[in-house]
Amino acid sequence: MAEELHAQVAAKLEEIGPSVAVALELKVDSYFDVIRGLVDDFSARKGLCCFYITASVPSSTLSNALVALEVDTKDVRFVDCISHTLMGKIEPGERVAHVESPSMLEYVVLKIEYFARQNEGKKALVIIDSVNSFAIHNDIKMLSEFFTVLLNSLKVREAYPVVLSLPDSLKPEVKEMLALVCDYTLTI
């Protein structure tokens, strides 16, 4: 079953199409299958750029995990909102843009803009990992405004925005907000 999950995620996203903000509800134990489905089965095979916004796991850890899963990360760019707050070693690079804190939401929008320019408008899958993590650092009104701005700008660009959420540990008001700002809920 686990082997098929990544393919299912990609097939579903293909069916949904671009310019649709997707709330992807997943369970912790299927996390890496879902990521593989998004980054490898969907993004890489469609020849898209992948912009991975992480407020959960440092980009270096994610990048290593993707390599271990034998996923091609050449077209993956990370917006890393967590490494600074962990006081970890920050290694500057063309493929990672660091944001000092997950509460500096405007800079998340600006780093995506930066990568979009770097990739000269090429279509992109944008993964936001995860609403749970962003909700720890931001109040609901701020979060709601952020997702509205970010997701609308991505939809205009015909991107594929996917907001990851772990529904079992999501506050009801965050769940409501997600339903409001996203166009489609996909449960894995």
Next chain:
Amino acid sequence: MATSAQRGRCVTGIDGLDNILGGGIPTSNIVLVTGPSGTGKTTLAMEFLARGAVHGEIGIMVTTQEGQEKLLSNIPRLDFLKEAMFKKGTITILELAEVLRSAGVSPTQMDEAAVDKLVGALGKVVSTAKVTRLVIDTVDTILTDVKDETLDAILLTRLSEVLYKEGCTAMLVSSRGTSGVLAAVSDGIVLLGNLDRKGDLLRTMQVVKMKGTSHSRARYVIDLTSYGVLVTPLLKGGS
């Protein structure tokens, strides 16, 4: 005198700023770019020149604080700012001391006559080289020892007359903020700042005034990148 519509716009090339201004700065306006240290004033002004140079517009930066090499090494790398622009003279960096010397003005004896000479020298440079974009970074240094603020007004008024005639749009960099004579007399004010939001320090930009155009007066968050100054609305969280 021509209206701003007749005068047209100087498209700065800084996307976010042009969007805020509804298409750019009315041509020949003098815009004060002001804010505290480290907010991106010099970077914004350099992008203004470089974006113009990409389209063949001649730009001059009169710098009062640093030489060319140091100035360029102190701003973030801009992918579109090419060495060739300096070699071809599309962008020229002049030290204020040189301009003052050529005008026969001593920086310690600045009075109305000296201001006239300085503006005359700047006008000559603008006219001879067909400069359409001028930056003075910083204008504060020119009048640093002058206590009489009317000289600020005289400098701006005379400069405005000269630049209007030449069709040259200017950015004057200053750290004096939005009060005072410089701010009152300039055609536009772009205020850069730092916003402390629960310990997060955000770089911000706000167009406080721009004569000859209707524009957003909201505050925006900016990022200084190799693609230039990127701009996004400040999130307010319903407050």
